[in-house]
Amino acid sequence: MQFKYSKPKTIEELSMLKSNYNAKLLAGGTDLMVKLRAKSCKPEIIIDTKGLGKNEIKFENEKVIIPLNTTYSDLLKNKKFKEKFPMLVDIIKKIGSPQIRNRATPIGNICNASPAGDFLLATYLYHGYAYIKPTNKKIKISQLIDGPGKIKLKPEEFIYSIELKERIGYEYYYEKVGKRNAMNISIISLGIVLKKKQNIIEEIKIAYGSVGPTIIRFEDLEKSVIGKEITRDLFDWLGEQYTKRINPITDVRATAEYRKKMVKNLLIKAFYNLNKTFQEG
Amino acid sequence: MKIRFKLNNKDIEYDVEEYKRALDFLRDDMRMTSVKEGCGEGECGACTIILNGKNVNSCMILAVELDGQEVWTLEGLNEIGDTSIQESYIEKGAIQCGFCTPGFIMSTKVLLDNNPDPDDNEIKEALEGNLCRCTGYTKIIEAVKLASTKLAEKNTTVADKRGEKNAV
Numbered sequence: 283m284q285f286k287y288s289k290p291k292t293i294e295e296l297s298m299l300k301s302n303y304n305a306k307l308l309a310g311g312t313d314l315m316v317k318l319r320a321k322s323c324k325p326e327i328i329i330d331t332k333g334l335g336k337n338e339i340k341f342e343n344e345k346v347i348i349p350l351n352t353t354y355s356d357l358l359k360n361k362k363f364k365e366k367f368p369m370l371v372d373i374i375k376k377i378g379s380p381q382i383r384n385r386a387t388p389i390g391n392i393c394n395a396s397p398a399g400d401f402l403l404a405t406y407l408y409h410g411y412a413y414i415k416p417t418n419k420k421i422k423i424s425q426l427i428d429g430p431g432k433i434k435l436k437p438e439e440f441i442y443s444i445e446l447k448e449r450i451g452y453e454y455y456y457e458k459v460g461k462r463n464a465m466n467i468s469i470i471s472l473g474i475v476l477k478k479k480q481n482i483i484e485e486i487k488i489a490y491g492s493v494g495p496t497i498i499r500f501e502d503l504e505k506s507v508i509g510k511e512i513t514r515d516l517f518d519w520l521g522e523q524y525t526k527r528i529n530p531i532t533d534v535r536a537t538a539e540y541r542k543k544m545v546k547n548l549l550i551k552a553f554y555n556l557n558k559t560f561q562e563g
Numbered sequence: 564m565k566i567r568f569k570l571n572n573k574d575i576e577y578d579v580e581e582y583k584r585a586l587d588f589l590r591d592d593m594r595m596t597s598v599k600e601g602c603g604e605g606e607c608g609a610c611t612i613i614l615n616g617k618n619v620n621s622c623m624i625l626a627v628e629l630d631g632q633e634v635w636t637l638e639g640l641n642e643i644g645d646t647s648i649q650e651s652y653i654e655k656g657a658i659q660c661g662f663c664t665p666g667f668i669m670s671t672k673v674l675l676d677n678n679p680d681p682d683d684n685e686i687k688e689a690l691e692g693n694l695c696r697c698t699g700y701t702k703i704i705e706a707v708k709l710a711s712t713k714l715a716e717k718n719t720t721v722a723d724k725r726g727e728k729n730a731v
Contacts, residue, residue, distance in 0.1 A: 287564060287581035287627050308625075315584070315623040316604045328581075330628065355617065379692025380670065381608055384617040385624070 283318045285325050289333035293442070296329055297416045301438035303327045309351055310385035312378065313394050337443070339363060344448040350441070354383035354401075367446070369454040369475070370408070373400050376458050376466065389441050392423060395433045398468050398492040400458065402427070406489040406497045407454075407475045409447035414439050429495045452477045452485075455552040459544060460535075468492045469536040472548040476556055481512050488520075488549075493530040493541050500527060517553035521546030566630035570595075571639025579626045586610045588626035589636065597637035597665040601694070608693035611666035612636050618673040620692070637665040640672065647713040648672055648706075657706035659697030667693045671707050680711055 290296040299305055306325040308314055309332065317323040337349035339360050346363060354374045357363050364371050377400050378386060391401040392412065402423070404410070410423040417439055428434045435441075455474045460466035471491035477484040486507060490498045503523050510516055530541035567576045570593060579588055586603075589595040589612065601609030603622045610621040613635040640646065648671050651657075658664050667690065674681055674689035681689065686707045695703060 284582050287625065289627075289630075308628075310623075311625070311628070312605055312620075312623050315625075319603060328625070332628075378605070379608065380673075380689060381611055381618050381620045381692040382605055382623075384614075384619050 283321065283324070285318075286327045287330065288327055289330040291333045293334065293415045296331065296334065296440065297438045299327065299329050300440060301436075305329050307331050307393070307440060309387045309390045310353060310382075312382050312386040313390065331440075341366070344450065345445050346448070347443050347445050348388055349443040350389055351387060352389070353385060353387050354378075355380075357388070358383065366448050367408075369449075369456055369473070370401075370404050370446070372456050373404050373458075373473070376400065389444060392426075392444065393433055393441060395427045395429070395431050395496065397430055397494060397496050398471070399497070400468065400471065400491070403471060403473050403489050403491045403497050405444065405446065406499050407473050407487045408449060411445045412441045413443045413445070415442040420445075424497070424499070427496045449475050449477075453556055455555050457548055457551065458491075459548070467535065470530070470541050470544045470548065472552060474552050474556065478512060481557075483507050483510055483512060488524075490524070490528065490545065492535075493528050493545060498528060500524070503527075512553070512557055514550070514553055517549055518546075521549040524549065564627050564630075566627055568629045568631060569633040571635055571642060581625070581627055583626045584622055585612070585624040585626045585629055586621040588629075589621060589634075592626075595636040595638050599662055599665060601662070601666075606694070607663070608666045608670065609663050611669045611693065613669055613673060616673070616676070618670045618692075635669070635672075637668055640668070645672075647717065648675070648710040651710035651713060652703070652706040655702050655706040655709055657698055657702040663693060663695045663697075667695065667703060671710060674707070675711055675714060679714060681707070 288299055290299060304326045306314055306323060306328055308328050308330045332351050334350060336351040339352060340347040341362055354377055358371065358374055377383060388401045391399045392405060405423040411420050412423050412426055413420055426434050452475045458466065458468045458471040460468050468491055470493055473489045475487045486504050488499065488504055507516060507520060525542055525546045528545050530538045532538045564581050565578050577592065586598060586600055589598045598612060598621055599609040600622060601607035605620045605623045608620065611618050612621045615633050648668050652664060652668065670690050670693050678685060683704060686704050
């Protein structure tokens, strides 16, 4: 691997370099370095985003703003973040290892646009938006993703920060199926946030990872169960709907058949986890 | 590209290739051969170094990224006599072939610096990014606990000595 390295200090300089060359942005480097080594990407220039510095994680209007170059470790160390986003803390703890979390960044995870992206999945459940520089656009993250590894940004554009909305009064469920705890790339993952009154669904968001070209969410199915009672039958029905619509592939981690079965089974597991009172009663 | 950084508390200035990994730079140019290449893709932790107080995989960092930063390798800990962890690994037999050991020691160092008295789960979580194919981890966990006790004893003796001085 041979390339030039640059660490611009301004947004303009970074943007110019990115649009003028076959460039790759480097923040934590935990994915990029693997790709460079495998020669699956051959940039002319590596642009280190760390030259732009690292702003503080901000909380405003029930939202968190996570700036460029913020690492997973930075998030795990942030008391307010831990208090307000417990599901994300669970997800982050299952990403990589301490060594990876000390370098890897949520924005990097989004830009890789992997269907197995753990943090990316979370942004689908937490109303995630990206702030783009230098064009100053604000785009919903799910709308930015254009397939595996593909992100809809112009050559001069890059993600400068992201915003996630707090889910106050929601319960959540997250499961990542894999072969070991650390360094796991999911075979299939499921994240759910649920707001209920007594046993009636007020709002539910369901996102699957690693079963399609990107994170999968069907808002019409989510809406169809609003106002319904949380029962095993309902989740069985939901599981069947998702199984019908989702067409996973076979790869090195698992077969399509296994993934398809797990689409429904995870949802049933989610039912028992989200509905512990039902289990106890 | 010229970089300036601190390696084991020494100021280093070096002209390094822009595409070189920190792992290769530390081994080949700096002769820090405690830094091992295992998988080369962040899975095994054999190349773990301490960068600004955090354990990281040096195979996933470019040498040029070290510019302006502070790096510690096992050699540095030996130079300053910070060997309690290493001794504990030897005493508990937490070493067989030894290839993974420098990486484990660096991760243990970061753990104990931040959490001097970790429980089993905290140790397991902190060492999750380091693989050992010989020992089966039980002895490694014992070694971390022993190191924690040793460091606590060291700190109290230092404190006692300070106390004595103050008394005089």
